[in-house]
Amino acid sequence: MSDTQQTTLPQDVRVGIIGVGRMGADHVERVRTRIKGARISVISDYVRETAEKVSAETPGSRVVDTPEEVIGADDVDAILIASPGAFHRDQTLAAIAAGKPVLCEKPLAMNPQDAYEVVRAEAASGAKYVSLGFMRRFDAEYAELKDALDAGELGTPLLLNCKHRNATVLPGFDDTMMVYDSAVHEIDAISYFLEEPVVSVQTVVPRSTELAPDGLHDPLLFLFRTESGVVVTDELWVSTNAGYEVRTELVGSRGASTIGQDIGRVTTQLEGGRWGGSVPPDFRPRFVAAYDAEVQAWINAVADGSNVAARSATAWDGYVGAAVCEATERSLTADGPVEIALEARPS
Template identity: 70%
Template structure:
């Protein structure tokens, strides 16, 4: 009598580039909450920072450069959490080595470089690039997306977005409000409506008392899509109260709002107030979305599809870069600024 021995599939070996705040979170996420994956190699500009990881993740090693990590034989897939200016070259290197990559936003610092990534992926003949717009994996976002796609809300005319932070670091100028904050709503527009942004206008109210000198905070961006849908994005990055993201979709058959979850609601006797807790920053607000995003990425690689169903792609990263460039121009321009995009390969 012969016996067969089943062997469990080996965990996906993930290399992490950049182990600062986001990268360190991802290392912990993969090591403790992601099925079917482990962190095998890490690298960081600050070698001492990278050296801390093997003590927390048995079997992990440190290399000197992103190039060495990407080429390593014990790396099956790469997660990029380095500063944005390095994303283009590191993502293209992953494509050239045939390795799936999850790159934190932005894909690149300008539309031309983002388009170069799109072209590199197209030339490879493989879909390898996932982009870290984690809101796509938030339960509220997924529910709202499904309601729009199913036609439950009817014809969509207006989308209202709000993006609020407790505070920003010194030097957080208006352009950073576009590239670091509004970029998430820009991708949400593409995700929800499945059509490109055609134009953007900036409306700059009187700055609030906590705005840095020269900073227009709060700020309002108006987006117009290809079919004429208008999207408002209220950005307020120094509220001193916490981190809030809300989205309201106005349709002919219904109006839906997400982002108002506050956990326990308490009615107080001294004035009839009600309220809940507001997270200090984006990490507790979207921790579940990050978990789902990374798990979906790992699972997609395991089943051969490479890119998860809801994930942003390199093309989404290019569209976001083009819209951000137009939004930056709108900060110093009267009226709408057209968004210019190349043809999709």
């Protein structure tokens, strides 16, 4: 897509979506009912019947058999990828080759080498095409903390303390999934808030809850250190038998600021698996406004030709996340910190 084409899109950005399982179907409903300036035009899913069911509830859309057909369609201006993570690399590379902006749910790729290939492909294209779906960047509290930090209100960052708690996880959820499905969000938060590389990671294994599935150490504590010496703690507890909570505290030289508590009265860990106040059961109600803001910002960026919204995670952020996750996985069985080295960022 040329620069001229980018600034002369139809009134509504025509979105092609790849994958309409739980997350993809949520995005279709979001674009259909709450996002301005966009419509879903083409849908594909590995299970065609699923795509046809979603399309039947989405006026003006049509179903195709393959992701390649979505990406190459003349009635698609931008691509939303919500397929399984193993397909994200190839589908994102195809979108870049077609010159179409893409919002890809995490992960960008299944390993840092493949993610870096996407970074290089985008750099070689000479344009920005890739946004990565880390929706927390568009959460109002995250944005407020980021703005306070950037304005110097908190001084020099010293510590970043993160907590991530789920009520339950599916059978088979193990320590590796704790890294790639849970900690990955806090790993991206390091990039978002601190904007500097992580140079080491260490895993600390506390006593485990009796509620944890077999094969899962729960809770887990990850200790990250950044290039400038900021220490980041990430406490993950995914078998609370209560609700979903995400808290973040930034400790700076001039003050400390905490987000994730200003959501009403919070009472957790009640007998019988109950919780009180306004703690939601999972991530969707907690971050629904962030998802809406993320997709709306992406659509606005596509419409004005910039393609990538200001707060959005980029292909480079996706590569950094993949590299740090891989090192974090190695730290699960390592004796001491694991060092992290990143490839050079293409200009």
